[in-house]
Amino acid sequence: MRDIKIKSDSNVLVTASDKDDAGVYRISDSIALIQTLDFITPICDDPFEYGRIAACNSLSDVYAMGGKPLTAMNIVGFPTKKFSLDILQKILEGGQSVLDEADVRLLGGHSVDDSEMKYGLSVTGVVHPDKILRNNSIQEGDVLILTKALGTGIIATAIKADMAEESSISEFILSMTTLNKYAAEIMLNFNVHACTDVTGFGLAGHLLEMLDGTSLAVEINSNNLPLLPQVEDLASYGIVPGGLYRNRDYIGTAIDFSSDIKTIYKDIVFDPQTSGGLLISLNEKDAFDLLSALHSAGIKNASIIGSFKTLSDKKIYIR
């Protein structure tokens, strides 16, 4: 994208170069469109759950911008020679069940015969132009809440190795099929300064995006990082996705780990997440109130994981 010139337009409020979750275009003084697109390869064996996960993952960017999704289009790549169309039917039913839950209307879609299975959605939502939640509008002293446990990349790898326990798989699927809608609706009752969701770049990658263009750093309390079951053991056995190492190679130099930090935290901050939680930045008092509101609503893994400060040298400190 770097070399592609895009005409400037004052109605384009958020675009790809902003490294935010979705694009935003103002269509009137009170309405801006949010547009996003995401698709993934299968992350679990059950096609219906795969469809649900892909849909939650695609919708998440709209919630992370502080918006409300309205419509969606299916994006499908399907190997018709390898799998029966019943599988595709189940994937689409899974996606539709999530759209119904989110009160989003499917308007159509497009499919191609593909060597690898892919499913996702293009989603359109709305937000008031003055209420866009950008990812890097953090303020000094802000406290950071993460709403879901980390470790989906490691568990997905363990499923491929047949090393994930049933209870871990259930927790993993439950986490990824939980819409960020619920956390976002609660978040919008508070004066949130910035928000994003944790996806492929892992926690550390998305923290760097929150810090982009600011002079602040983030200090993370590793003891407060919520983890999916079994991830510590699996990572120690080398059940680690390639994406985790790629994230580490790409952003590792921006991070300072305390010398006594457990190995799992040195891994988990780079683990690529699918349908990960929201990262919400707001002042400390509001953060405690938001956290208890999230817990009361059953978002049990929500946790205050750190705070934004002026610190020299590195951008991210894991303590």
Place this chain on the structure above:
Amino acid sequence: MSDKIDARGLSCPQPVVLTQKAIKDGKSNFEILVDTEVSRENVLRCLEKNNFNAAVSEDGDIFIIKASKK
């Protein structure tokens, strides 16, 4: 006698799965060939966790990991 596991061209987690299988089968000395940094690090983690010594040598783009029980 040293067994050889050729995990070249396999993506994660298959090299680890093959390493685990060798250990479960009771092998105490074996070699694993991998061709990515990711596979190298994951296999080394697996050996460490299973109480094996590991020595890595490189031959072009290939990592040869010699494993022996501690």
